[in-house]
Amino acid sequence: MDEKDIEIFRSLIQTGNITKSSEKLYTTQSSLTKRIQKMEEELGCQLFIRTKRGVLPTPAAEKILPDFNHIQETLDRIRNYTQSAEGTIAGSLHLGVSVNYARYRLPAVLKHYMEKYPAVDVDVRTDQSTNLYRKLSNNELNIAIVRGEFRWDEGAYLLSEEPVCLVVSRENAHTPLNELPSIQRHSDPAFEESARLWRVEQHIEKSHSSLHINDISTCLAMVKSGIGWAILPEICLDGFDGVRTPLVLQDGTRITRKTYVLYKHDYYELPQVKLFIDEIRKDAEQHFSPMP
Structure with missing residues (x-):
C-alpha cells in the first residue's frame, strides 16, 4: 500500500463514486477498482460497499480514515518543508471556496498566484460555505473562503462586506x-x-x-x-x-454579506498557504473598502 492508494481511498470517501474518482485522479475505473481490492486484501477487511448509486464506506473504512488523513498531511508537510529549504515555493494547496466567490472574485487572484508560483499543486473545491467550514475543521482543506458568519478560533480575515x-x-x-x-x-x-x-x-x-x-x-x-x-x-x-x-x-x-478567509495556524506555516492568503488579502485591500 502506497501514497497513491491513500489518495484513491480518500477520494472515494469524498465522492462516493468510482467514476468521479477515476476522472479526478486521471486513472481508469478498472485500475482504481483493482487497487481498492488489493488494499482490502492487504488489510483483511472490506473497505467499500458497492451500490447502484455509488460506493459506501464500511465502518472499518470510516475508522481508518483519520489515520490516512494524518499520513497524507505528514507526507505533504515533509515535501513542503524540503522544497522550501531548496528555495522553491511548491507543495500542495487545498483550497475550498464558496460558490459565489469562486465565480465572481477568485479567477483573477488564482491566475496571478499560479503565475507567480507555478510549482504549487493547487486543488480548488467549490461548495456551500457550511460544507467548506466542516471540511476545514476536519483538515480536508488548508484554507476556506466562506460567506457568512462562523465560529472560528484560529486564523480569520474579513475579505469584504x-x-x-x-x-x-x-x-x-x-x-x-x-x-x-x-x-x-x-x-x-x-x-x-x-x-x-x-x-x-x-x-x-x-x-x-x-x-x-x-x-x-x-x-x-x-x-x-x-x-x-x-x-x-x-x-x-x-x-x-x-x-x-x-x-x-x-x-x-x-x-x-461578509466574506472571510479561514485557516488553521499550523497550515499557515506552509509557505504556499501563507503566500496565497497574502495574495488574497492584498487583492481585497485593493478592491474593497470598508462599508461606512
Missing part, C-alpha cells in the same frame, strides 16, 4: 412587490432569517407564485427577464441594469 439588495427589472420598478412573484434561492439560515425579517417589516406577503432557484445566475436571469423580484448579494450584480436597493431594517441595521 457588501450590501444585500432588493433587485427588480426596470419594467417592474414601480410595481408593488406583493403583485410580483418572488424568486428565492436557498442560503444559510442567518441570511434567510435577515431576508425574512425585512419582508415582515415591509409587509410583503408570502406569494403563492414564488419560485425557488438553486443557482444564483438563474435567479438573476429571471429577475432581468421581468418575471419577479429577488434578494441578492451585491457580489453577483456587476453589469445588472435593473434597479437594486440595499436592504435596511427599521432599526437602521443594514443587511450585509
Whole structure:
C-alpha cells in the first residue's frame, strides 16, 4: 500500500463514486477498482460497499480514515518543508471556496498566484460555505473562503462586506412587490432569517407564485427577464441594469454579506498557504473598502 492508494481511498470517501474518482485522479475505473481490492486484501477487511448509486464506506473504512488523513498531511508537510529549504515555493494547496466567490472574485487572484508560483499543486473545491467550514475543521482543506458568519478560533480575515439588495427589472420598478412573484434561492439560515425579517417589516406577503432557484445566475436571469423580484448579494450584480436597493431594517441595521478567509495556524506555516492568503488579502485591500 502506497501514497497513491491513500489518495484513491480518500477520494472515494469524498465522492462516493468510482467514476468521479477515476476522472479526478486521471486513472481508469478498472485500475482504481483493482487497487481498492488489493488494499482490502492487504488489510483483511472490506473497505467499500458497492451500490447502484455509488460506493459506501464500511465502518472499518470510516475508522481508518483519520489515520490516512494524518499520513497524507505528514507526507505533504515533509515535501513542503524540503522544497522550501531548496528555495522553491511548491507543495500542495487545498483550497475550498464558496460558490459565489469562486465565480465572481477568485479567477483573477488564482491566475496571478499560479503565475507567480507555478510549482504549487493547487486543488480548488467549490461548495456551500457550511460544507467548506466542516471540511476545514476536519483538515480536508488548508484554507476556506466562506460567506457568512462562523465560529472560528484560529486564523480569520474579513475579505469584504457588501450590501444585500432588493433587485427588480426596470419594467417592474414601480410595481408593488406583493403583485410580483418572488424568486428565492436557498442560503444559510442567518441570511434567510435577515431576508425574512425585512419582508415582515415591509409587509410583503408570502406569494403563492414564488419560485425557488438553486443557482444564483438563474435567479438573476429571471429577475432581468421581468418575471419577479429577488434578494441578492451585491457580489453577483456587476453589469445588472435593473434597479437594486440595499436592504435596511427599521432599526437602521443594514443587511450585509461578509466574506472571510479561514485557516488553521499550523497550515499557515506552509509557505504556499501563507503566500496565497497574502495574495488574497492584498487583492481585497485593493478592491474593497470598508462599508461606512
